[in-house]
Amino acid sequence: MIIVMGREVTDEQIGAVVKKLETAGLKANISRGIERTVIGAIGDERQLSEEMFTPLPGVESAMHIAKQYKIVSRESHRENTVIDIAGVPLGGKQIQIIAGPCSVETQEQMDLSAKYVHEAGCRLMRGGAFKPRTSPYAFQGHGAEGLDMFRKAAGQYKLPIVTELMDARQLDTFLEYDVDVIQIGTRNMQNFDLLKEVGRCNKPVILKRGMSATISEWLMAAEYIAAGGNHNIIFCERGIRTFETYYRNVLDVTAIPVLKKETHLPVIVDPSHAGGKAWMVAALSQAAVAAGADGLLIEMHPNPCEAWCDADQALTPQELKNLMGTLGGIAQAIGRTL
Amino acid sequence: MIIVMGREVTDEQIGAVVKKLETAGLKANISRGIERTVIGAIGDERQLSEEMFTPLPGVESAMHIAKQYKIVSRESHRENTVIDIAGVPLGGKQIQIIAGPCSVETQEQMDLSAKYVHEAGCRLMRGGAFKPRTSPYAFQGHGAEGLDMFRKAAGQYKLPIVTELMDARQLDTFLEYDVDVIQIGTRNMQNFDLLKEVGRCNKPVILKRGMSATISEWLMAAEYIAAGGNHNIIFCERGIRTFETYYRNVLDVTAIPVLKKETHLPVIVDPSHAGGKAWMVAALSQAAVAAGADGLLIEMHPNPCEAWCDADQALTPQELKNLMGTLGGIAQAIGRTL
Amino acid sequence: MIIVMGREVTDEQIGAVVKKLETAGLKANISRGIERTVIGAIGDERQLSEEMFTPLPGVESAMHIAKQYKIVSRESHRENTVIDIAGVPLGGKQIQIIAGPCSVETQEQMDLSAKYVHEAGCRLMRGGAFKPRTSPYAFQGHGAEGLDMFRKAAGQYKLPIVTELMDARQLDTFLEYDVDVIQIGTRNMQNFDLLKEVGRCNKPVILKRGMSATISEWLMAAEYIAAGGNHNIIFCERGIRTFETYYRNVLDVTAIPVLKKETHLPVIVDPSHAGGKAWMVAALSQAAVAAGADGLLIEMHPNPCEAWCDADQALTPQELKNLMGTLGGIAQAIGRTL
């Protein structure tokens, strides 16, 4: 940690900072410049917080220089982590496309969806049984019954299933239906009690980025899960909130190379929620794969116009198939496979 | 709802939209302009969603024109709602300042805090027992034990207590300690299961604005609580996330007059978390009261430099006292009392 | 235009709106719903502004439904426009990579740069002679002398040159040195006098997106140029400002398919300024091409460590060459050439 002292700092003020550092078991390096004096902390700075120093007299600012996350950091683990999802590897050379409808509606819709997901060549399936909706008056999902339909449909094609957990009290139900990947939604990225709970189970977790979460907050949220013992974490970029109103969110492709540098864990992208319109999905999917994403989470519906939610962002089965073709070419161009 | 058709729309496409409207029990008004044809839905549009129409051929866009929130809307209730918090009115002519430390640390710290809050002339006290922290390695709060310390300290001055609920499973503990006002934090504004849960109890709820929540999403989150039967909801603006890095958040004072127009419920402001620095709190508090806030939520600590969290944003007891004096003058200038 | 009337609207208020519409030469369609009455304007709504109606009694809101831009709109011109830049086509099947240093430093640096740009297979060269710098104390560019060095260096390889114009008074100098493409920088996207000026000359113009400009404002800025008679406009996405601090800007790849839908003009991307770091450039370039960009604007320096500005974002000549290889594969995968 670096502590920058104000312009007219006194020796007494510097002494107080040094004392606080030493009390915490660290040492101080004092650098007296022309305009500012800077105190560097020598030792494990993770136990320090900036606000331990900023209220002290004479302190102008304090900043961490070491990363605050440990287990998820690439510094702690150089090699890419490949997560095994019921036999399907995520995070290696092969890119995984997880497709399926926004929400579980009927058994027939799920059966058809599973068939189309399989036929398009995807090896994992998504679908929501518990739905976070902006309005309390909107369809909230089928709940446990939805998990049952999903399990049955996906089982026919041996597709591992990915579905969203919204509340810690539903976790037992998820384990009962043997959900393969637990998704934590954007609104729950900093629901710390929920993170601690999934940190205690041994299922892979997709951690969606909060709508306006910084990369650093996102990594710290993953650290909450990891600190509980569950290291099977998959980051999912899904667009961030900005001033632009033409599209729902702005897909942050830069997050892909940045995360690949900061963490050893896999990074996937949800192009469907990012743009919010089906006609944007192909371009965003292609961009994500070209930028180095390890996978995609794509909405597909047997009949988008009839979808119960997010109807305007689901691909048709044929559109998904076409997209898989193009993505295969891009994967090859960057030395990967689909 | 208004449905705007694309430029080269066909009669068949218009017919399909009209049919979908009629199936939902509404009527259609068709307005053929020179560049665009617009279809207006006549009837209760709350049961419609935009995505029911946007994927249909020929549709360019669809937009709601009625508000999506009902119970919390001022249209449904013209008069200001005044909430009774153990005898203290919030939302009327009198402005309420809720003060106290960021987190419950020790019984002594809470006793001192309660004393200073009371002496400054505040009628409500705040303090955190369950703490949402960015890092899993930071102090997470004393939990139930903290509620106990808080209750004892505040009881000496008959100060109703305000504290944050982070997880539905803690609600029973909150009721057991008879917490007077349940606070829902910024990270949980769209934790819908938690909102439903507090909607079922009869305690006043402070609903903090999500870090990047729109006014409309915030009102809808309140509607979740209201839909459960609990109408004692207090909105709390606490700064929004922007590109500016000099301060933690940007206090959105415009939200105050806007909420007072849109809802009958009280609106308070948290100037401490907004700016993130003690030296900004006076100016932001004054601005909030001048803009029409019904109350403030201010961090004060008997000894800020020693605070266990957010040390750089707590006022000293003397600073709080001075601020109360200035706020009294501003309240008077706008025809209110403190 | 749609004018939404408030809940308790009177016939007189509706009459006033209708009268104002009729005075402007349009007709009104009145749709009385259960909660709201909506008035649709029939006729050319471009002459109307929303604020003509919003201050009238009883009006809740007013919104345009037709696009405000005309010449640049794809509605006015279905086919992609291909711009001829001294023989190099931009906007067609072939993707163009424009490379070169941030600023013109010395004749030798420019000669070397031109050589490397040519050797990497790029057909256009960039370089800044007039530099917009945040600080008045930073290097402001060599000005006209820089244009001279640039012209000489690029001429050896017949590379058309792209350089930034910051002030209308420099335009004559630009024409004198026969600059092939005039670049309008992000800070000048809404410098309307400058836009009008380049609208009157017949040189291709690269219009960079303002740091926080919406797609709609950007299209309107282009319309300023087009309205002056110059239709050779190239949009350049260069990252937008958000809350994220890890990287300088967030490259908005979604803008690519959106612009390709809204306008017939070419769209290029500047991955160097977007991320602000050389190690991010490859991933962002690949994403941009995969998403459908017609070209890229990339910073390359013979010796990045010695660059006079933006040293940390320039590629080395070898990095540029390697990137060209990968981009060629991606171009092929999406049916284009490099």
Place this chain on the structure above:
Amino acid sequence: MIIVMGREVTDEQIGAVVKKLETAGLKANISRGIERTVIGAIGDERQLSEEMFTPLPGVESAMHIAKQYKIVSRESHRENTVIDIAGVPLGGKQIQIIAGPCSVETQEQMDLSAKYVHEAGCRLMRGGAFKPRTSPYAFQGHGAEGLDMFRKAAGQYKLPIVTELMDARQLDTFLEYDVDVIQIGTRNMQNFDLLKEVGRCNKPVILKRGMSATISEWLMAAEYIAAGGNHNIIFCERGIRTFETYYRNVLDVTAIPVLKKETHLPVIVDPSHAGGKAWMVAALSQAAVAAGADGLLIEMHPNPCEAWCDADQALTPQELKNLMGTLGGIAQAIGRTL
């Protein structure tokens, strides 16, 4: 400047950084921590840029610790600067309200406006003759003729005039009509050539904050003006761009205390453009004054419904008068006068 070295730094890499510092005439302080080595620059760091170091091998990041602005900084001038505007002091104990219409329309409208501004008790008048408009097809202002009407109208009440300069080529006209305060609009905050030009004249300049400019960029833009010799600079906060769509911009009241801390120059606020609606202006004006603003820039029109631009944000003469009354009370509560 602080240069943070990566985890596995070598002595050679540290040596290269030290050498670069020494070549620039500074000294290095090396602090070897457990996880990171930090190099502090001792000497005048304003001549260094971060990108001089970030591309060097082994460097993780570099950051300035001294302020980059000098003349405008409060460090360079402790006392508040009070600017004399044709006899009206701005920046002292007395708060100044600058009122008038968005644009100069007719002589009669300006005469009436001047009368109402004067009657409300305001001592300065605003009005636009050159108008920055999003659309090239909208009214662009009367230009020089407008300045003439404005001058005549304001002269009757001896009101100094404030008006916007959009292009350096119009400066002579501004001097000819003896404009009292030159306003630089939000879109031109980083039009560096324009800043340099007004820096060379001796008129007070209102520098509006760019729509998404950071405090630091804003101070640097002012430094451009100051570096030219003109120190009569007034900062004007006018709302920043965020994700919120209910209102045009978010008035950033936090900028007021922050600027008062960072600079000795006056700070005013434009509540009209911030909110974009007349009904928000009173609350925002009150907030701005309560937060410490030295003045306000308010739109008032003799007949808002008939205004040629921004009709929905202008106050009526009576509304302005009422607001002045409330502001007087708030000014008194914080120890100032109106």
